[in-house]
Amino acid sequence: MMRKIWSLIKTDFNTTFGLSSIGYSIKNKKNRWQLILFGIAMLTLIPSYVFMVGSLSSMYDIYAQIGQKSMFLLSGFLSAQILVFIFGLLYVMSKYYFSNDLAQLVPLPIKPSYIIGSKFATLMISEYLTSLPIILPFIIIYGSKNGEGPLYWIYSLFLILFLPVAPLVLASIVVMFFMKYTNIGARKDLIRTISAVFFIILMIYVQMKIQTLAQKSIVQGSDFLVSLIKDSNLLVKRLGVSFPPAQWAALTLANNLSISGATNLIIFIGVAIISFLLMIFLSEYLFFDGLIGNIEVSATKGRGKKIDTSELSRETKPYLALAKKELIMLFKTPIYLINAIGGVIMFPIILVMTNSMGGDESLSAIIEVMGVESGYITLGCIGFVTALGMINCVGCTTFSREGKCFWIQRTLPIRVEDQIIGRVLSSLGVQGLGIIALLVSSIFIVKLDIVSIVLIIILGLLGSIPMTQIGMIIDILRPMLDWDNPQKAMKQNLNVLISLGAGTLYLGGLVLLVINIIDKFYISFIYGLLALIFILSALVLFKVLKILISKQFQLLE
Amino acid sequence: MLKLRNISKTYGRAQVKAVDNVNLDIRPGEIFGFLGPNGAGKTTTIKMIVGLLKPDEGVITIDGVNVWEEPLKAKSMISYVPDNPEIYDRLKGIEYLNFIADMYGVSKDDRRKKLDYYLELFNIKDAVGDIIASYSHGMKQKLVLTSALLNDPKLFILDEPMVGLDPKSAFNLKEIMRKMCDEGRIVFFSTHVLEVAERLCDRIAIINKGKIIAMGTMEELRSHAEERESLEKIFLELTE
Structure with a gap:
């Protein structure tokens, strides 16, 4: 009996932490x-x-x-x-x-x-x-x-x-x-x-x-x-x-x-x-x-509803098709759904809950002191949405999630640009849900006007792009493709932790910048500056990703 | 024309050459069989042609396009069916097919015509509304075959294509392969089933321990072997 248990544990350790394959890749120089x-x-x-x-x-x-x-x-x-x-x-x-x-x-x-x-x-x-x-x-x-x-x-x-x-x-x-x-x-x-x-x-x-x-x-x-x-x-x-x-x-x-x-x-x-x-x-x-x-x-084996013939001839642009595929996979794989979509929905709710129900009303107090008009709240929400862009883990697991199906991506004639845009779009899709969750739950603590809402949506999504890209860079450098359970591609993936670190640095830098200049400039200038930084960094990261993806798609084995 | 020039690939520190200085010239309109015992280097060679494994040395071209220098151009001419089709099992069959067609940029009309034809032929039309996780191994194989036929490939590469197919689908696949050759395309496949190779292929190459040890038509192979009977005997003799 002990031998059985020991053998099970040993095999599970080996497959979980890929000991044999680590040995193999160390040998491979x-x-x-x-x-x-x-x-x-x-x-x-x-x-x-x-x-x-x-x-x-x-x-x-x-x-x-x-x-x-x-x-x-x-x-x-x-x-x-x-x-x-x-x-x-x-x-x-x-x-x-x-x-x-x-x-x-x-x-x-x-x-x-x-x-x-x-x-x-x-x-x-x-x-x-x-x-x-x-x-x-x-x-x-x-x-x-x-x-x-x-x-x-x-x-x-x-x-x-x-x-x-x-x-x-x-x-x-x-x-x-x-x-x-x-x-x-x-x-x-x-x-x-x-x-x-x-x-x-x-x-x-x-x-x-x-x-x-x-x-x-x-x-x-x-x-x-x-x-x-x-x-x-x-x-x-x-x-x-x-x-x-x-x-x-x-x-x-x-x-x-x-x-x-x-x-x-x-x-x-x-x-x-x-x-x-x-x-x-x-x-x-x-x-x-x-x-x-x-x-x-559950399969219908043909007894279910017949597919519509229009489905046989639905043409989509490659990047949109890729984004669609990513989103379907995210929504239909329970583990991905809980991690990515669950995450972006849970965080805003928890944030509001800690404030309104926990008895610790410091957030409301701060909001009251500052007032909605000051823009602090809007900036805070933008920062929060941007952070969700990393927490959702869509970018930093996008290649790892392909797993054993990665051959499909590598043998198809997909332009690198389409790879990047498609995968970023899938992350933005998830972010959309996060923004809805944030806006709905924020009703309980603060009244946001329409301008703030539009700013949160636009700048939040813009900020999510570099966050997703940072994750993608880390993931393509060392995608974890050889997994046997989908959780490994998500939170058990070291790439996620590293991306969180890199994302925190990026966002932390921006927060410091904003804190330092907020008294010196009009708030609309700060919004503009943020938009500019987001766009510029997205462009730079796009270039980096292009090189890395082309290279890695050839080198990975 | 598919050309492999001095292709070599080494794995690991042990410096075992999985593929050792392989040269191949395959003409349009040819069905080319790639034979060899387990671990001989068949799949490694195929992976290098389709862009999954970078060769350490050598050049691979399709119609003059270097597979590793202009991957996009080359890949749009190739369709690949791996031996064990791992595909997105959370997608519906039709979603997968549309995804692949979108990546190859297959036009609306073309897509509809081909899907109608192949789904009927492989008898999976009723199943494509289900998610792929519910498919049997053979059904998955047929779905991958269908997806690989959507883009009119110039080079159709199959790794052990007959495994898992029912007799009728295997027959249909052979017909398709024949027809593609008649249209001047290249069909390149690896197999263990010598009978299939013997009956179907215009030319055959036998690979062992990474090296091509024999290549030619059935007739040519026979003339080299001592016992000039079946391919099975030739194969056993050569790979001993």
């Missing part, structure tokens, strides 16, 4: 210049990360001033675990239910729990990539500023090791139930996607609601200040209720010298292990029910 360019692109992540770590350091100081240093740790564990959970939902759905190896695994004489167990193990590795960059700065800042001893670091090691387990188990169980009970009807892909988006929004809402309620209950207590001084872990104990494992982790480190530290560590690890076993147990009952029927595809 060509394409070195791409690796160098790719390395440079990776460096763009550093400034954003340094900035993040810097602001974390000042966050520690604030908590230290009110004597609630442990709250700093809680924030770290909470954000890492929530992110692991949200990414976990996407990863789990893709890896358990939409991965190509299932067709080979299911007929084998192995229990569902073995399949789930081995897939869970590989997902853990992917989740470390999510959790480590977040939790490490928290642990290191706290540990070094507080001058912690060896026990702190040993405990940290265990906590980091077990950190993704509980949220990933939770994500697995939620998805398995979800897939089992939505396994109905011909349109189940669509039903599942829409409900998944709503579920994630709901989860975030509930999280925020708990946080606000907890915050209010603390502040409302008459002896708030007294208890704040008395108990240095007060905030952690109250605010940690939204996800107890994060609370245990924070308390372990904050009290590492006392017995309570050890107890919390044991609870943290124990709950992780028990919840994992529970999930394995549940998988025996849930997994196959959600899976079987997932592989089947």
Whole structure:
């Protein structure tokens, strides 16, 4: 039995992380210049990360001033675990239910729990990539500023090791139930996607609601200040209720010298292990029910409606045909739909929710102070839409998503210009939905006039073009074509992270520029300047892309 | 005219030559069979012709157009059917066909005429409204064949085209290949099915370990071999 499990895990690791193929490409010495360019692109992540770590350091100081240093740790564990959970939902759905190896695994004489167990193990590795960059700065800042001893670091090691387990188990169980009970009807892909988006929004809402309620209950207590001084872990104990494992982790480190530290560590690890076993147990009952029927595809076999003869002769321009194909694929592949379209719809809703429901009305306050006419709001919305142009991941996964079908693009006589325009258009199509989501949800906090709306649409779309192009440049340098489940082409693709870094730099630069000149010029001048910068950078990036695509289409193997 | 001049391709550090100094001249109106055992270099050669693998050395031209220097011009003359058709399985059959036709710039009337004809011929007219994920291997193969025939290619390249086709479609495909030759086009295909090659091809090349070891009409091949019987015997003798 152990041998079976071990062999499953080994094979899954190998296919997931492409160990054999990495070995192969290291031996293959060509394409070195791409690796160098790719390395440079990776460096763009550093400034954003340094900035993040810097602001974390000042966050520690604030908590230290009110004597609630442990709250700093809680924030770290909470954000890492929530992110692991949200990414976990996407990863789990893709890896358990939409991965190509299932067709080979299911007929084998192995229990569902073995399949789930081995897939869970590989997902853990992917989740470390999510959790480590977040939790490490928290642990290191706290540990070094507080001058912690060896026990702190040993405990940290265990906590980091077990950190993704509980949220990933939770994500697995939620998805398995979800897939089992939505396994109905011909349109189940669509039903599942829409409900998944709503579920994630709901989860975030509930999280925020708990946080606000907890915050209010603390502040409302008459002896708030007294208890704040008395108990240095007060905030952690109250605010940690939204996800107890994060609370245990924070308390372990904050009290590492006392017995309570050890107890919390044991609870943290124990709950992780028990919840994992529970999930394995549940998988025996849930997994196959959600899976079987997932592989089947509804076909009419000619009994359905006949295709219209006009469809046999519909001529479209190449770039439009390419954009159309991209959009159909994005909308019809559930994993892409959740990641790309779900993303652009969710972000604006969450933004508004954090403001209007979370009790933290700082955004409204800012808007009130500045007034709508000032243009700050419009500029903010333009920036937000531009950022969505990167977050939607359409550009930075456009070639990776082709996967094994990439041969089609490379053997067809498609002009490079059409490749670029078509793919940028597909991203703008998705952006259109994001803009609608933003405008509709912004009704709840601010009244935008028609001029602002038009400006947001035009400048937002213009700004999305360079953002998409930056993603495309990174993706064509090292497209991830050899994937067996579609999630790998999306958020599990390193290109996405690097594009986010590069996009942040570009947008960050623009934000700095605008902040510096906003008092000195008329607002309409700033709009014009932004439009000019967007257009110019789009043109330059277009040229770069043209060279890179022509080159890579020949060199890739 | 398809010309391959001193084409070589090496994979990896091991410096194994997958294709070693291959020269081919294929005339318009020829059906050319490309034979060889597994891993002999058939698919590698084909991929270099269609623009999927860049040769380390050598030149490939179609009607004088260098495939790697003027890819767009060359590609608009080529249609390629791979051995394992991985296509966009979330598209409907008709969406895929229209996409390919758009990329080749096939005109409205032409498109309609061809689609009507080939969809009927391959018996997939009723299926093209379904998404490709629901197709069997053979149906996918037929869809790819249809898409490859939309642009009147000068060079029609097929990698193991008979695999997965039912007898009737295989027969139809052979008819199509014949007809294309009569129109002065080149049909170039690789196969394991020696019988097909023997009956269909004007000329045959046998490749082994990256090198062309025999080339010519069936008659010429027979005259070189010791046992002058079937292609099977010649093949076995040569590739031993």
